[in-house]
Amino acid sequence: MTIWSVLVFILGIVVGGGLVHLGQRHISGTKLKETEQLASKILEEARKEAQVQKKEYLLQAQDEIFRRKKEQEQDYRDREHELKKQESRLLEKEERLEHKLEKISQKESEIVYLEKSLIQRERDFAVQEERLAELTETQQKRLQEISGLTVEEAKKRLMEEIESQARHESAKTIRQIESETRETADRKAKEILATAIQRYAGDFVAEQTVSSVALPSDDMKGRIIGREGRNIRALEAATGVDLIIDDTPETVILSAYSPLRREIAKQSLERLISDGRIHPARIEDIVKKVEQEMDVKLREWGEQATFDVGVHGIHPEIIRLLGQLRYRTSFSQNVLQHSLEVAFVCGIMAAELNLDVKKAKRAGLLHDIGKAVDHEVEGPHATIGADLAKKYGEGKDIVHAIAAHHEEVPPKSILAVLVQAADSLSGARPGARKELLxxxxxxxxxxxxxxxxxxxxxxxxxxxxxxxxxxxxxxxxxxxxxxxxxxxxxxxxxxxxxxxxxxxxxxxxxxxxxxxxxx
CATH class of the missing domain: 3.30.300.20 (K homology (KH) domain)
Structure with a gap:
């Protein structure tokens, strides 16, 4: 029974007692009976309510006990699961350790076996060394008995023979060196003569490396350099040409490996000198104008080349590329001039063979067209040139002759063989080419x-x-x-x-x- 039930019960008794007492004092006989009945009814209801509350509290206590029991069971199951996991991990570790121990024991047994083998081999080697030493001593004694020479005498005779053989070999080597020297001297003399022939055209060689611009006075050098070198740096950056200003009076040297760049820089500098306004913005404007005019000249030179050879109907883009070959060298040989030579030689040979002369000249003129763009496109210039010719509408025989002139593809026509031969003749003449440049x-x-x-x-x-x-x-x-x-x-x-x-x-x-x- 809980505290609340006791309190309700006591309250019921007090109330009931009080009511009885009051009824006895103030109420007459009938009313006293009613009062007693009411008091007993109140007491009965209090007892029932106390019983109900008691049952409710018991049910709540049972629910709480069940909940806590369930939580404890769940906790127990979780702990049991974790213990099983740990147990499995420990078993796995134990298995791995046992496996490692087995491997270690195997290796130990192998090492022991190898040690025994090595010890046995060392013993065998020691025995063999002793036997070899004995055999060597025995052989030396037998050689001394047979030859009648001591060890020192044998060494001396052997050294004499080796010395004689070395002298003989050295004599042969000397004669060989003398022969090679004569051959080298002869070849060197020919190289000197060839170099002299190549360098005979001194002006042409100078044109391939530097250009000079005449100045009206030495004061112009300072204006070309500009404040803190701004003008000369701007000109070099715009043209890609190195300007050399030295003690040479009234002259500026332009140095660049590309003749086209050098020509653009030369014309730009000459215009700046005549104009008098030399500053970075003006330099850039002049260089752009010269480049545009140079593009027009390239087309004119390409048209002139086609006119000289006597071929027509060539695509304008190929004509521009032909003009660009004027500023392209191959082994120091001007490629446009080389192409004209090949065209003329092809025409001559085609005429001797009663072939189409114009087609031969056309193939010879265009055979190196790929060199105009080979610094921008990957691949051999013959293949590049054939692709360009095909792109701009040249015939299959012309395309094949261009592609085959260096045997990137096998020549399959007489025209291709003619272009090969003419190309070799033009490049093989004295002074035409120089590989170093x-x-x-x-x-x-x-x-x-x-x-x-x-x-x-x-x-x-x-x-x-x-x-x-x-x-x-x-x-x-x-x-x-x-x-x-x-x-x-x-x-x-x-x-x-x-x-x-x-x-x-x-x-x-x-x-x-x-x-x-x-x-």
């Missing part, structure tokens, strides 16, 4: 190509005979910090992919300009 130009082109392939680079110029590379970057794409990173990456790329003497200085230029016009 071609390799040098190829290296400079590769140097510029490595720079222009990198992201953010707008222009790249190899100057100072390839000892310096100047790179102009887009200021919007490359900031100041990335400029230094680009310079470092380009330096590493050159070191890994290019072979060159000495060192190459890499200069990366980033410049932001604001241009306005006052009207």
């Amino acid at each position: 071609e390799n040098y130009v190829k290296r400079l082109e590769d140097l510029e190509g490595m720079a222009t392939d990198m992201e953010g680079v707008s222009k790249a110029f190899a100057i100072q005979a390839g000892r310096e590379l100047r790179v102009v970057v887009e200021s919007d794409m490359v900031d100041d910090d990335k400029t230094f990173l680009l310079c470092t990456d380009l330096t590493k790329k050159i070191e890994q992919n290019l072979t060159y003497p000495g060192q190459i200085r890499v200069t990366v230029i980033r410049e932001r300009r604001a241009v306005g016009y006052a009207k």
